[in-house]
Amino acid sequence: MEFLTLSPVSLPQRLVELRARVREFLAEETAAGRIAPHCDQWLAGWDPGFSRRLAAQGWIGMAFPKEYGGSEEGALARYVVTEELLAAGAPVAAHWIADRQSGQALIKFGTEEQRQAFLPAIARGDCYFAIGMSEPDTGSDLASVRCRGVRVEGGWRISGTKIWTSGAHHAHAMIALIRTEAQGESRHAGLTQVIVELPDPDVEVRPIKLLTGEHHFNEVVFHDTFVPDSRVLGEPGSGWKQVTSELGLERSGPERILSTFPLLVSALEYVAGAGYRVDPVALGELVSRLWALRQMSLAVAGRLEQGEDPATAASIVKDLGTRFEGDLVDAVRAMAGVEPDLESAQKLPRMLAESILHSPGFTLRGGTNEILRGIVAKAVRTS
Numbered sequence: 001m002e003f004l005t006l007s008p009v010s011l012p013q014r015l016v017e018l019r020a021r022v023r024e025f026l027a028e029e030t031a032a033g034r035i036a037p038h039c040d041q042w043l044a045g046w047d048p049g050f051s052r053r054l055a056a057q058g059w060i061g062m063a064f065p066k067e068y069g070g071s072e073e074g075a076l077a078r079y080v081v082t083e084e085l086l087a088a089g090a091p092v093a094a095h096w097i098a099d100r101q102s103g104q105a106l107i108k109f110g111t112e113e114q115r116q117a118f119l120p121a122i123a124r125g126d127c128y129f130a131i132g133m134s135e136p137d138t139g140s141d142l143a144s145v146r147c148r149g150v151r152v153e154g155g156w157r158i159s160g161t162k163i164w165t166s167g168a169h170h171a172h173a174m175i176a177l178i179r180t181e182a183q184g185e186s187r188h189a190g191l192t193q194v195i196v197e198l199p200d201p202d203v204e205v206r207p208i209k210l211l212t213g214e215h216h217f218n219e220v221v222f223h224d225t226f227v228p229d230s231r232v233l234g235e236p237g238s239g240w241k242q243v244t245s246e247l248g249l250e251r252s253g254p255e256r257i258l259s260t261f262p263l264l265v266s267a268l269e270y271v272a273g274a275g276y277r278v279d280p281v282a283l284g285e286l287v288s289r290l291w292a293l294r295q296m297s298l299a300v301a302g303r304l305e306q307g308e309d310p311a312t313a314a315s316i317v318k319d320l321g322t323r324f325e326g327d328l329v330d331a332v333r334a335m336a337g338v339e340p341d342l343e344s345a346q347k348l349p350r351m352l353a354e355s356i357l358h359s360p361g362f363t364l365r366g367g368t369n370e371i372l373r374g375i376v377a378k379a380v381r382t383s
């Protein structure tokens, strides 16, 4: 079962040095008070200033070609940088989606004009994207999207509603999956991806609050919104193939194991400082699980670096990883003996509260664990 193989990856010296530079940069940012660690910052830590400073280091668009403002350093170099950012709990949400998947979609399927229009701005940390896949009655069964595009002169008029759209209230563009032909025999035919530039007077963005009260995602309503032909991504009707390739990138990164890592660090600092006795077995179990997951996640990045599509292996790592993220919260909660408090000036109670309130989303976002297991089961059955 080749598709399940996760061969160990050892990082070359240039990436060990890159990691040291990223750590130094993050230590300076922290010492200057420009950033502070929080959990789940790849989702909720929106800070354009930080994104631009990161871009100035060459750490956004690392997998983009140089002609589009990228550094062409590849998937493993990007892995090292993103891993350090997540471990530090740095505010990376603004550029995260554009850097991880929208930029790659433009490279793979976009026109030259689209690449020039968006990729250099993404790599500068100036241009942010949202993902327009889910709809009120369409999440897991993505092929059933009901947002419709009707052909008009020079483009398409789109109508319908997207939901859970992370960052749509700040983003400069959204890649939306819409139905442009009536559903025929194949449910996957007749779907198209379009780039909707934001804000747009015919796009209504309604906030949905997280349990913490933060405005993170949205309901987005298209009111007969005009999308010119120049903003169709790829060929009309090829949306399904494109969106599944994008999902592979969405599911395969270290953010699926490290969303609550700053909580673990904070708990370890707390127990060390307070001389608090923790159950060494519980702690050892968390750290060893994380270590194994990290090797698996790195191996997925190694396969991306080789130009492979590790979708099945990534599904396994995301399932195991997101469960670990939640288990970590439960374990720290039981172990540390502090009250979770979002307003606390102390790190541990604050991070515990953030993690508890964000944790319901861990196993849902990017495809639920049940769906991921279905993908793995199908791959095994057909192998």
Ligand SMILES: Cc1cc2nc3c(=O)[nH]c(=O)nc-3n(C[C@H](O)[C@H](O)[C@H](O)COP(=O)(O)OP(=O)(O)OC[C@H]3O[C@@H](n4cnc5c(N)ncnc54)[C@H](O)[C@@H]3O)c2cc1C
Residues within 6 Å of the ligand: 043, 130, 131, 132, 133, 134, 135, 136, 137, 138, 139, 140, 141, 163, 164, 165, 166, 167, 217, 360, 361, 362, 364, 365, 366, 367, 368, 369, 370, 371, 374
């Ligand atoms: C924090 C967060 C951020 C998000 N950001 C975005 C975003 O930016 N853009 C975007 O498009 N979407 C986003 N989503 C939406 C996310 O992708 C969906 O929530 C997810 O795909 C599940 O879809 P659903 O909510 O419609 O649940 P449903 O599909 O209705 O599923 C409900 C339950 O039924 C189970 N289920 C469904 N079908 C099957 C099946 N065939 N076999 C077994 N079990 C099944 C599911 O596992 C789940 O437990 C976000 C979600 C969260 C939580």
